[in-house]
Amino acid sequence: MKKTKNLTIFSLLVLLLSIFLPMTGLLQSNRSAQAAGTTYTNIAPNYQTDASGTRPASANSWSIPGQTDVVNHQGGTAGAWDGVTSWNGDPANKTNSYIKYGSNAANPDFAIRKYARQTATPGLFDIYLNVRGNQQQNITPIDIVFVVDMSGSMGSLGDSGSKATAVRNGIRDFMTAVQNQGYGGYVNVGLVGYSNVIRTTVSMASINANQANINTALATSPNGTTFTQLGIRNGAQMLQSDVSGNKKMMILLTDGIPNMSYHVTQAARTAGTNLPYGTQFRDPSAPNATDSANTATSQLNSPYTVNTIPINDTWAGTIGEAILAKSSPILAEIHVLGIQLASNSYLTSAQITTRMQAIASSDASGPMYQAAGTPAAVTTYLNSQAQNVIQSFNTIVNGSISDSLGSQYLYANPTTLSVTSVGSVAIPTANLPTAVISGGSLQATNLNIGLNQEVQIHYQVRINTEDAAFQPDHWYQTNGRTLLTPNGANPTNQVDFAIPSAKAPGVSIQVNKLWNLLTSASSLPSSIAFTVNRATTTSPTAWQQAKGTLAQSDNWTKSFTQLQSGVNTVYLPKFNNLGQNFVYTVVSEDAVTGFVSNIANNNGVFTITNSELGVNAEKYSRNNQAPLAGSQFVITKYNANWAAVDPTFSPITINGNQSANTKITPGYYQIRESKAPDGYALETTAFNFRVDDQGKFFNASNQEITSAALPGVDNFYLKKTALGAPVIVLAKYDALKAFDLVVNKIDQTTGKPLTGAQFTLKDANGNVINAQESGATATFTFNGLPVGTYTLTETQAPNGYMPFNKTITVTIAADGTVTVTNSDGWTSSLEANGNNKIALTVKNSVKNVFPATGGSGTEKYAVISLSFILTALAASGLYLFRIKRRHKS
Secondary structure, eight states, X not given: OHHHHHHHHHHHHHHHHHHHHHHHHHHHHHHHHHHHOOOOOOOOOOEEEETTEEEEOGGGEEBOTTOOSEEEEOOBOSSOBOOOOBOOOOTTOOSSSOEEESSOTTSOSEEEEEEEEEOSSTTEEEEEEEEEOOBOSSOOOEEEEEEEEOSGGGOOTTOTTSHHHHHXXXXXXXXXXXXXXXXXXXXXXXXXXXXXXXEEEEEEEEHHHHHHHHHHHTTSOOOSOOOHHHHHHHHHHHXXXXXXXXXXXXXXXXXXXXXXXXXXXEEEEOTTTOOEEEEEEOOTTSTTOEEEBOTTTOEEEEEEEETTEEEEETHHHHHHHHHHHHTSSSOOEXXXXXXXXXXXXXOOHHHHHHHHHHHSOEETTEESEEEESSHHHHHHHHHHHHHHHHHTTBSEEEEEEEEEEOTTEEESOGGGOEEEEOSSSOOOGGGXXXXXXXXXXXXXXXXXXXXXXXXXXXXXXXXOTTSTTOOTTOBEESEEEEEEESBTTSTTOOEEOOOOEEOOOBOOEEEEEEEEBSSTTOOOOSEEEEEEEEEOOOSTTSOOEEEEEEEGGGTTEEEESEEEETTEEEEOBSBOTTSOBOEEEEEEEOOOTTOEEEEEEETTEEEEEEEOEEEEEEEEETTTOOBOSSOEEEEEEXXXXXXXXXXXXXXXEEETTOSXXXXXXXXXXXXXXXXXXXXXXXXXXXXXXXXXXXXXXXXXXXXXXXXOSOOSSSEEEEEEOTBBOEEEEEEEEEOBOOEEEEEEEEETTTOOBOOSOEEEEEOTTOOEEOOSOOSSOSEEEEEEEOSEEEEEEEEEOOTTBOOOOSOEEEEEOTTSOEEEESOSOXXXXXXXXSSEEEEEEEEEOBOOOOXXXXXXXXXXXXXXXXXXXXXXXXXXXXXXXXXXXXXXX
């Protein structure tokens, strides 16, 4: 009899194995296929790379009308690209440029799109990534049993805030959400309501068929204590009764600790947590099949020991029942929601949580247990479970996106990253993918997208124009390779989004060179170097100064699009990383020996003027402003502020009014007259001036010298040479020195000096000027005569001489010219030393002496007169004789 019984049991086991092992293989196969999903062949975008950069191939690209700085890749299928070359880039568009995967292009498994568009801010681009899902082509249904605690502690259904009401509403919403998604026919639901007994059950059927039945059953009023093990056992039996191969799932909803369990006959301990649990139980129909516990603590009224393992509470039976259910090849997983569980005198909250987690299934994320602190959290949990169920039918299941930033771009503002549901069937906000920008990439996870659902990710990038490697009008891909993993269970199956390309313009700066030379023989360099400042950079590593070279071979004019910043050749982008226009300014020139530099900016055209600097001196008469020859000046260079003579500079002597200019360089100078023209007074006043590095001239009072007009007094003014070089000129006015008039009295016949004469000299106003001499003298000196007209009269002749009755006029002109009238002879001279000179001679004749009447003197005169008469007659006769004789011949 015993052998027969054993044989019967063995035969039954063999029969069960023969039934369940094939089913197990089928179920595992279905799980694997569902987890991994379809493997898709990547549709690789087509790019072209040339001197203009990298961009979607021309034949496969599209652009937005009016936007020339961005280009996008066409959509299409594995067979061909769609050929759409232009559309407006409106993110609300759900038609254009999708790359479609799946065998049916009209109803693809999923479709993806990535494109860029320009914004109103230069260099700032919107990036849009769209992922559109679908339902799986071959859907495996899901069987779900709700195991619901209907004990009295769940509260009244009449109370809108009770746990029982929250569970009822949550399950109702769960079924509605699945049905609204169109999956009501693929999800089968059943219900086990328990307290200390089974309160209600609803057999497994589709949501479409069973929703009303379950809603009715959930109206059962809560009552009794909590026999959670009983609920789990009945729920597992309901799932195991179906051998269709559907995925099986139990959702346990309870608010309290179990206070009943089946009596444990065999026990073990859980790994890690070391909790005791039953592996076998007393037959429910046997006496004392259940153990009772304190309803507030789950601690058994009569603890016992099995296999040396103490069984002190109802958790051992409850956990053991769950472990047996989870070990079934039919049941996939148990999800547990603990509703407002609290500590008690036997267990802490943490200890209760550990035991609830032992009931639940676990995956890579941990136990499938959640705690609901409020009734509202129950609804949230069940909604999440509904979404998980819905997602299991999606073509995008736990998918992800890896989107690296292009090497020439910056994220504009990572906090503006947005993830939006844009399909006709909305994805609840809580179930939207999570997208995070970190470092140089965007990572989006938890993509679960099904039928009529679509997700759009939006962010902005800036083209990094401040990078030294940036090239204007060069196509740069906005991103590195961007990959979608459609199914998280198949991470190696990835497909490419198409990558847009964008560019930014550059500018040029025009630089001209002018040379201002003292002479045409001045030596010029073959090239010059200049420095450009770039304003409004935003990056601390961006270049702010760069250099350019302008050459004589350029005819000293060139438009620059590149400069040199350190070892880098850099371009001139139009705007910075914030879209603000750069300001480029030529600020300096490397020194050119012998020249000063001046830079002018005329609406962005820069003219660098290099000038030689000259100095000269001009000498004028203070009396009539006429130029004077014969002066000399000494130029001396000083240290700053004329503090001391510059020992490295040798003083230079120049001639006043010379045509050649003397070359100088910036510094402090002094010019002083060292020699005056003859006839003019030497004035040794020193005149200081300085020249700055821009070639500007300043006087000793630091006033800039700008006048080009000849001053009327001693001062500086500016001239330019025929070749444009600026020359500072000292205009120096000297006064004509006074004249000394020397009158010499001599005998008209013998030239012998005569004394005894007297002269009166008057100026134009009649003022008498006294001679230096007094007494008997033959020379009269009138000192210090300024410019003017003078009259000289002899007021007394020497004894025995005829008086000089003429008035002598002496005129001294402003230019030192002297005119003398009625003089017997005169000279004038402009003297280098002392006063100028005028010397004139006044001759006197001896008085005539006639004899007295009858005196002896008359005879002598008569004889002489007769002799002259006879001589004249003889000469006349001889002349007439010769003429007469010539006629005869």
